[in-house]
Amino acid sequence: MLEKIEKIRLEAEQEDLSTPEHLASFRIRFLGSKGVIKGLYQEFKSVNPDEKREIGAALNQLKQAVEDRLVLLETPKKELKKFTKTEDYSKPAVTRTTGSLHPLSMITQEIVAIFEKIGFISSEGPEIEDDWHNFSALNFPPDHPARDMQDTFFLDDPFASFSLRTHTSSVQVRVMESSTLPIRTLSPGRVYRNEAISARAHCFFHQIEGLYIDQHVTLADLKQTLEYFAKCFFGSSVKIRLRPSYFPFTEPSAEVDVSCTLCSGSGCSICKHSGWLEILGCGMVDPNVLEDCGIDSKTYSGFAFGMGVERIAQLKYRVNDLRLYSENDLRFLDQFHL
C-alpha cells in the first residue's frame, strides 16, 4: 500500500492545475467524498496492525500535501476576489477632518498671551453672580439701569438677588478681595445681557477685562498698556485714542478707539468714515471700589479695562453677524482652521 500512496503523491504533485477547471476537478478527484484519498483511508482500515503506523503517516502526509497545493493555488484568487469586492485602491483617500479652535477661543488665547508677556495672570469666576460682586462692589448706584430686569437676567425667587454676570468685572472684585497686592489680572469669560438677538446684539457674549493695582499707577500706565496691546494685536502702525466716557467703577473713564485697520484712518465703510474703531472701555479704578474691596485707596491706585471678544474678532475677521459665533455652522467654523 505504501507504493500505491507514493504513486498517488507523485501524480498529485504533477497534475496540471493551471486553470480553475483543473483545480476544481483535482479537488473532487483527490479530496471529494468519493475521492482517491477517502478510498485510501477505507483501504487503510484493513491494513495489518503492525504496518498501520508507517502507512498511516504516509497517508496523512499525502492528504496534507494535496491540501497544501490547493491552498497555495486557490488562496490568492480568493483573496483577490474579496478585495475587489470591498476595496477599490484607485479611489481617492477619505479625508479625515480634525476639530479646530472656535474663532472666539483663538482670539481670547491671542489676547491673553499678549497680556501675559507683561505680567498679567488669568483669573476665573462664576457666571451666576450675587449683587455684591456684579454691581454693589463696583459702585453701581441702586437705580442704575443695569440693575433692571430689562438689561440683566435675574434668577427666579428665592434666588432673585443673583443674576447671570453682566461683565467679568465681577471676577476682578473677587480677585481684589482675595489677593495680595500688587494685582495684575486678566478675566476672560462669558457674560450675559438681556438683549433681543440680532446681527448686532446677543444675549451672551465674551469679554476680557484687565485690572492693575499697585502704588503710583497712573493714566499714563493705562494708555501705555493699551497702546502696547493694540500694536501687538492689530499691527505696529496702529494708533489709539481715548475718548471720555462713564462707568460707575472707574474715574476718569474712557472709551478707546484704534485707527481703522482697513483704511488706516482715511475713512471707509467699516469705520463709518470716521477713521476710528471702538475696541474697549477703561479707566482708573474708582477709590470707592478699592475701599469696598479692602484696598487702601490712599496708598494704591489702579486701572481697569474691558473689551468684547466678539467685537475684536469682528474687526480681525470682518464677521458682520454676531449670531454666527454660536450657531455651530461648520461652513463658518471651518474657515478658522489654522
Ligand code: PHE
Ligand atoms: N465692565 C465694562 C463693561 O462691561 C467694561 C469696563 C471694564 C470698562 C473696566 C471700564 C473698565 O462694559
